[in-house]
Amino acid sequence: MVWWLAAFGSPTWAQPAFRHVNQWLEQQIRYADWKQARSDHFSIRYLPADEPVVPLVLAEAERVYAWFAEQFQFTSDEAVPLILYGEDGQMQERFGWSGEEKASGVYYGGVIYLLSPRVLWPEMPATALKDGRLAERYHREGPLPHEYAHLYLDAVANSNFPRWYTEGLAQLIEYEWIGYEWLNDDNHLQRQSLYSLRQLNEQFDRLANVALAYRQAFKFVQFMVREHGETSLRAFHRQLAQAVSFERAWQAVFGEPVEQSYGRWLDDVRRGGYR
Numbered sequence: 001m002v003w004w005l006a007a008f009g010s011p012t013w014a015q016p017a018f019r020h021v022n023q024w025l026e027q028q029i030r031y032a033d034w035k036q037a038r039s040d041h042f043s044i045r046y047l048p049a050d051e052p053v054v055p056l057v058l059a060e061a062e063r064v065y066a067w068f069a070e071q072f073q074f075t076s077d078e079a080v081p082l083i084l085y086g087e088d089g090q091m092q093e094r095f096g097w098s099g100e101e102k103a104s105g106v107y108y109g110g111v112i113y114l115l116s117p118r119v120l121w122p123e124m125p126a127t128a129l130k131d132g133r134l135a136e137r138y139h140r141e142g143p144l145p146h147e148y149a150h151l152y153l154d155a156v157a158n159s160n161f162p163r164w165y166t167e168g169l170a171q172l173i174e175y176e177w178i179g180y181e182w183l184n185d186d187n188h189l190q191r192q193s194l195y196s197l198r199q200l201n202e203q204f205d206r207l208a209n210v211a212l213a214y215r216q217a218f219k220f221v222q223f224m225v226r227e228h229g230e231t232s233l234r235a236f237h238r239q240l241a242q243a244v245s246f247e248r249a250w251q252a253v254f255g256e257p258v259e260q261s262y263g264r265w266l267d268d269v270r271r272g273g274y275r
């Protein structure tokens, strides 16, 4: 399942705060006549057909919230806005995607957009909602840990990072927490030449093999965390939050330039043991 597709072009990094306000306002207008519900830390807009699954989505969101509060000491004073789409086409229309581009979730400008679990797995029987199987599947395969990781990093570091880093982190978190990793025939690291750091930095979403670019970002971030521990990650994000540049923060926390870390990671891949 793909929930990482960032096909809406490069967001402007320059004015993140403005971008958020814009998104919030636009959201208020766009979804004004949708139904709305609240939980402790989230607000959700949805259409009547999704009324039955709204408690499940909010419960999963609160679970993710609690995990981030514990792991990253990240909490939010204001309700995090969620939009729940009841069909594929709504997501595509919202982000101007072509018919082939799909995602079960998207983080953009302080808002998390989700495809209803009802639409994600139409083959699941109606009883799956009552007996908890739908909630369990939404926890194991749903997009919330990944998208909330993007929200967390953006809130803390204010867009002070390249695209590959936030995608690497989001995949690491969903892997560590729910065991999901995106592996397919196209993105095995051992079977092809890999992208350079420069390519990831400059063209992340436009590379021919996006699945490979995502996989590289994930495994590189994971390599750093395995070497330096999870506390290093929090220290790194604190530096980014203080508007230290990505490169300088990296050097300060990991003790070498990001290019050097990347080179060592490539050597590690060459030694094998990677998928």
Ligand SMILES: [Zn+2]
Pocket (backbone or CB within 6 Å): 003, 004, 005, 146, 150, 166, 167, 170
């Ligand atoms: Zn993502």
